[in-house]
Amino acid sequence: ASAKAGSEPKRHRKMMTIAEKVTLLDMLKEGRSYAAAARHFGVNESTVRYIKKDEANIRKTAAITFSRSAKRVVTARNKTIVRMEGALAIWIADCRKKNIALDTNTIRTKALSLYEHFAAKEPQDPQKQRFSASKGWFAKFQKRFGLKSVSLHGEAASADTTAAEIYANETFKNIINEGGYKPEQVFNMDETGLFWKRMPSRTFLFKEDAKASGFKAFKDRVTIVMCGNAAGFLLKPGLIYKSKNPRALRNKNKNLLPVYWMHNPKAWITKMLTSDWFHQCFIPQVSKYLLEKGLPFKILLLMDNAGGHATDLSHEGIQVEFLPPNTTSLIQPMDQGVIRAFKALYTKNTLADLVACVDAAQDDEDETFNLKAYWRQYTIATCMQNIQKALKEMKSATVNASWKKLWPQIVYDDEGFTPAEIQHSALAAIIGGDGFGDMTTEDVDELLDCHSQPLTDADLEDLTKSASDEDSETQEETQEIVEETGLTLERLAKLCNLAKELKELSQEWDEDMVRSLQFCHKIDEDMTPYRMLFERKKKQRQQLPITMFFQPRKKEPVPPATMPSEEIEEVSQEEVEEVSQEKTPLSD
Template sequence: MPRRTYITQEEKKMPGHKPMKDRLTLLFCANASGDLKVKPLLVYHSETPRVFRKHTVMKNRLGVMWRSNAKAWVTRVLFLEWIREVFCPTVKKYLEDKGLPLKALLIMDNAPAHPRDLEEELAEEFPWLTVDFLPPNTTPLLQPMDQQVIANFKKLYTKELFQKCFQMVSDTDLTLTEFWKKHYNILSCVGLIEKSWANVSLRTLRSAWKKVWPKIIEERDFEGFVEEPEPTTDPVVDDIVTIAESIGLQVDSADVEELVEELSEELSTEKLQQLLAEQQRMQAEELSEEGKDQQSVQQISSSEIKDILKKWTELQTFVEKTHPDREKANRCMNLLNDNVMSYYRTVLKKRQKQTTLDQFLFPKRPRPSEPEAGPSGLQPLPRREMTPESQSPDVLMEGGSPSKQ
């Protein structure tokens, strides 16, 4: 939220509540004619957040391609997955549906995750794709998505967020602080992202290309499209301010513009360290929550899990061989496999790892053969080898430093 709204200031004072420092990375792509918005790539620090497990969210049904890594950054691997699984199939279908030649030009900036040899790497799978890079250090000047598209998206997202707050305060007994503290989460965020990206207008997308492709603004290139002078005020910002006032927030247009500008800045090393520390804390909480979830399956033995997984494999094989619509069957089986059966595999894997670790830390020692009794009938104690002082083990005494024993 904008920095000067009172809810942001309260976040730092509310006992037992972590401030909203959570971040994610989005990758946007759209065509020059503005009638194709490709599903965005979203990178978060957690593969399956707690709220996803609670609501049994199927990530492949989201309006974004969900991926994760510890820093929530787009890496080369994740970018290539998005290109192969989302971008190329979407563009190919668009061209076929429009009856256009199978040819496409992908224009990108010089981000570290954008491989320079991308066209060569994709040549065998997608020979119809040409890749071109913008000159270095020109992203703010030429990159179409940076020409108000991303800024417009952020404003639309803020508007949707304020609208959601207004709806919750009006339709429930929740206060704004209670909603923000207990009911706004990453799943809510993804929903607002989908709405906001869908609401980026055709005009905004087309106008974004005018610095790279000036002719795009001419009516003869796109029928019915004539560039109009920029309005003195942004209607989206005006809507944000109006909604904010209706729920008691003191926000003006300058606050909204400051928020958009702030989110466009590169993170400093100090901010990155704070962010990573916060994310690690959140992951620790999620692991603790997972520990509670695991209690529900403690009564299920590992042999039972292995047995049901074996039967699941047999069922998959049977369906693949006998079902008439193999594609539909595989899709359904994959959904069940990814969202249900994978849980039991994870439980089994964790148990196996725990067993292996226990064996490593506490290996079973072979029982020595019992010595024969002596003349007195008593068994002599095994002789203890003397340990040189230089090799004696360190023992950490409670409240003190390591001492020799």
């Protein structure tokens, strides 16, 4: 039937995805108007205002969802169940990554176990909802988190060998031949969890707390996103932390860190973070690398099919391929020694840092060195420093050798070092004392192998702790600090003076004039950006208007018998001229 005269066709309702809503909220945060955001997404302005009103729930949902196409927002529910589901999602993703078999009954049993674990630590509520991990709950959980398949087949020890051989010998070969890819153009990306404060089992037992009730090892965790090519080149890694602005990085520019900084309340990879890493980290680095090599922008990126990996990554010149299920432990390059070697080097550097602290305490004749206090001062900033050291020590031959099972034709003769060749026991012996003097290679292997085991309830409890407390503490601490931070003009002047003093001391004390001159030249070279910044800030201060250097003086009533008003005006003018010459604030 035809529509009535004068009637308009019914407008189709547009249901925005969570990812689109987050993008819209980011646009508003950048200062875009509600009308501009509405035009960009083709929705009413009232819809934009409604999304802004529900920002907290939308961002919370985006942080835990596995599906970029999810449209439903998590509503207020039982907090214990919400936390349990977040932990369960992490556990499922972890099991998928480790090729651990799961089915519906296994997941429901784990859900009930986690709920009871979390509920036991919550205050008793007589009206608390009873949870039984029913089939109905599981169906809704599966829909909420976008789990298309909950059944995995085979464990790491019995991975799909046939599928791995077919992919390496046929599928991958055809992709390389058809695309004409060179080793410099073929990359593999994989992520791994790093318990960045965990040491081999005997080393983190503090003498004073070893027998204390409730003692447990540090389980602070980050996710490292590693990516390298078949030629042996490693990109700057991505790092996912639980907090957006930790106290240790309060005054740091996130764009100038040795890692690509990302954040998630669970420090876990999600589809949105994968997409962010792909567009903001991978593409710029690879573009620069290929330009330096004089190669065209033609890239093959290999990824596994983990639940947190986005499947809609696309960019002109980039072909994204996903490895077959249950073949990660057999043919994925990053899993063939690169990640393990990186963790071994990170552990070595952490021990070396501990050795330096012990030596410093001995030099100062301080016999009260405390391992617990050391770990308290070991922040995420220290962690990133040791990550950077580990990556610099990684040999390109080690990265290249990891492609042996997938692309043996391009592997060098030199296979680089293996984790077993990175000596930790020697460093441990230097530290000495309980837990260090008898540390062996097996202790380190135990640490490296712990990541292949399923996450325990205690691990999941730590991973699901909210970072809101740390963020609020950071805000309170920032409000309390009133002094200017960063590279101020005074601090730049101090840096330049210290560099000058260091040069003078080297020339005075060093008998080898050639060596001291080389040292001074190196200081001059390294100080150039600071001197340029100092001069620029100095000019900016000199160009400030005179009114910036004093405040209006409050007028006080003057008795008639005192100085006339004309003389007061003359004195004020003289004071202004004096301020103009000296460039100093006018005191009250």
